Amino acid sequence: MFNQITKRSFGFNLAVVVGLFLVLGLIFFMLLGVITKHGDTLTVPDVHRKSVKDATKLLEDAGFNVDVRDSIFIDSLPALAVWEQTPAKGAIVKVGRTIYLTINKVVPPMVEMPDLVGLTFRSAEMTLHSRRLNVGDTIYKPDFATNTVLQQLLGGKLVKAGRQVPEGSSITLVLSSGTGSIENPVPDLIGMTFQEAKVTLSGRNLNLGTVMVDPAITDTANAFVVKQDPAPKNSLQELSMVRAGELVSIWLSPNPPVKSGGDTTSEN
Structure with missing residues (x-):
């Protein structure tokens, strides 16, 4: 057979080779559409908020591949639910296309x-x-x-x-909410412990201002209020008035104040 081929002219052999390549090329292009599934397309379904298990089954049954590529934490989304998909729902893609999923974490960071x-x-x-x-x-x-x-x-x-x-x-x-519009008498905190004074101020919607602490105090919570600003009464012995939200500063001592003749002093 080799002798028959060699006896033929070079031109004839070249034509046979070219013809063979053309036939193979024609067959390849005819099968290309089958190999690449050209023209076979699918619409990507919506798997948002579905569990990753249900989403994977739905996509694979529809002819897609699935890859979980990322995770995120959304407090309003169930654990392992799909938050995002790529390509998005409704996209027209080829059969066998990989759909990438972002799912919700089980434990929040x-x-x-x-x-x-x-x-x-x-x-x-x-x-x-x-x-x-x-x-x-x-x-x-x-x-x-x-x-x-x-x-x-x-x-x-x-x-x-x-x-x-x-x-x-x-x-x-x-x-x-800002200070109130109605004025009320300043509570008398003299003689109260620090803890009692804080509760009283809170109950009157007043805030604790500066706290001056005697260096000798070892238990602040049980220290005594010996002075306050504003005082319960002014210099004319009239009731001092404050609005809700205003500050009351206090002075603390380890010893309770001594009240004598209407005046209040602290023990040393």
């Missing part, structure tokens, strides 16, 4: 609680969002610094700055 006290509500809200925390309830309390944060609470309890809290937590903010 921990973030550091920021210090919001003294910030305006707007600044506190932005700070919380930057840490992926949410603003929960807002409680208003009389205070002179209107609309600023007085306390930050988690689960009804004070939460200190720097503490690790779950991402997505709702933080309750206690905000200042």
